[in-house]
Amino acid sequence: MKAGLVVLIIVAVVILGVGGKFVSVRNDLAQKREAIHADWAQIDADLQRRADLIPNLVGTVKAYAKEETTVVDEVSKARAALLGAGSPDDKIAANNRLDNALGRLLVITENYPNLKANQNFQSLQFQLEGTENRILQSRRVYNKAVQDYNTELQLFPQNIVASMSGFQPDNAYFKTDVGARTAPKVSDDQKF
Numbered sequence: 001m002k003a004g005l006v007v008l009i010i011v012a013v014v015i016l017g018v019g020g021k022f023v024s025v026r027n028d029l030a031q032k033r034e035a036i037h038a039d040w041a042q043i044d045a046d047l048q049r050r051a052d053l054i055p056n057l058v059g060t061v062k063a064y065a066k067e068e069t070t071v072v073d074e075v076s077k078a079r080a081a082l083l084g085a086g087s088p089d090d091k092i093a094a095n096n097r098l099d100n101a102l103g104r105l106l107v108i109t110e111n112y113p114n115l116k117a118n119q120n121f122q123s124l125q126f127q128l129e130g131t132e133n134r135i136l137q138s139r140r141v142y143n144k145a146v147q148d149y150n151t152e153l154q155l156f157p158q159n160i161v162a163s164m165s166g167f168q169p170d171n172a173y174f175k176t177d178v179g180a181r182t183a184p185k186v187s188d189d190q191k192f
Contacts, residue, residue: 025161032149036170039142040088043174046135047082047095053131054079054102057124061105064115068108074101088172096176102128139174146170 058072065072078098085091106125109115116122150169153162161167 021157022161022164025158026165029149029152029158029162029165029167032145032152033167033170035145036142036149039138039145040172043135043138043142044091046131046138047091050098050128050131050135051079051082053124053128054098057105057121057128060118060121060124061109061115064112064118064121065108068105071101071104071108075105077101088174092172092174099176143173146173 054075058075061068062072075098078094078101082091082094082098085094109121150171152158153167153169
């Protein structure tokens, strides 16, 4: 009888230990997944701030560079695509398009010394630069959260708990577009 009681206690302790570990791992995975959502929300807010600055920047450039309608239209369309994007993947793609369009817009400003000297334009450029830095920092934090979560899903016993609980890898790293990695070249005879 005592041997049966000892076995029963050992089995109960093992079940409690395994169950406790399962709950602990599941809670940790849930926290990591929510960290990704929170970090993405910060990126989304930073992207919105940049999108809110763009109409003022475009308006200022239009006032000085009336013949640059193609580039200005590209920026406006890219901004609209970013604001209309729903999923993180769509927002990342739209952001890369906007990065390229803004890069071209800022390159053409080199041809307009009065525009570069305009106080409003300088202020907008400064705000845009600060926002770009915030986006960069937010992207780093977000990508780290995605990496931590995805790594956790591959570890043992977390992979077993993840598969039993329905956790899936998050593949939405916020990467730059290959074309955005090179700075645009400025030349006097360049056509935009």
